[in-house]
Amino acid sequence: MRIFFGIPLPEVYQQMLGQARNEWKKRFRSRLSWTRPGNWHITLRFLGEVQDDLLPQVKVCLDRVEFEDFCLQGSKSGYFGSAGQYRVAWLGVDGEVQKLMNLARTLEKELEGFGFEPEKRPFKAHLTLARIKNFVADDPWKEFSDYVENMGWPEFNAERINLWQSRLTPAGPEYSVLAHKPLHRSGAG
Numbered sequence: 001m002r003i004f005f006g007i008p009l010p011e012v013y014q015q016m017l018g019q020a021r022n023e024w025k026k027r028f029r030s031r032l033s034w035t036r037p038g039n040w041h042i043t044l045r046f047l048g049e050v051q052d053d054l055l056p057q058v059k060v061c062l063d064r065v066e067f068e069d070f071c072l073q074g075s076k077s078g079y080f081g082s083a084g085q086y087r088v089a090w091l092g093v094d095g096e097v098q099k100l101m102n103l104a105r106t107l108e109k110e111l112e113g114f115g116f117e118p119e120k121r122p123f124k125a126h127l128t129l130a131r132i133k134n135f136v137a138d139d140p141w142k143e144f145s146d147y148v149e150n151m152g153w154p155e156f157n158a159e160r161i162n163l164w165q166s167r168l169t170p171a172g173p174e175y176s177v178l179a180h181k182p183l184h185r186s187g188a189g
């Protein structure tokens with residue numbers, strides 16, 4: 001099964017991102033595979049295809065992670081890939097990003113303890129807006145990025161980690177939560 005760990009986004013973000021998607025999807029000649037409404041999240045660690053019999057070990061990793069909740073807020077927008085060939089449109093986050101990075105690092109260490117290969121790419125806190133399948137250079141890339149950055153993203157508390165299964169379908173990935181772990185409330189004893 002194809003699985004990953006992530007921070008779910010609050011409903012207000014799902015709605016705002018859906019609005020941006022609906023407003024901009026017809027303005028591009030590039031072929032974009034937009035993230036489906038309700039699927040937006042911040043990935044902590046993508047594991048990819050994992051044998052079903054390893055799922056209990058993956059859940060143990062989740063159970064072992066002890067962390068306090070933290071505050072995040074949508075911020076800069078950008079693209080992965082070169083300016084001549086963008087591959088992914090993303091929204092970054094500000095706020096207690098160091099806590100998010102520490103959480104990702106802690107989860108990574110737990111997974112390594114069970115024999116999972118460490119992630120080779122450095123962690124970059126973001127959520128994927130769209131994957132760019134066929135890039136057209138003169139599309140409104142800068143205007144879209146500026147629009148997304150200036151949407152007035154509210155602060156939100158990252159309160160839990162989800163372990164999701166991702167099923168690839170012709171209409172795009174479908175996510176289902178396999179397990180979740182609440183983060184401790186800051187200041188709670």
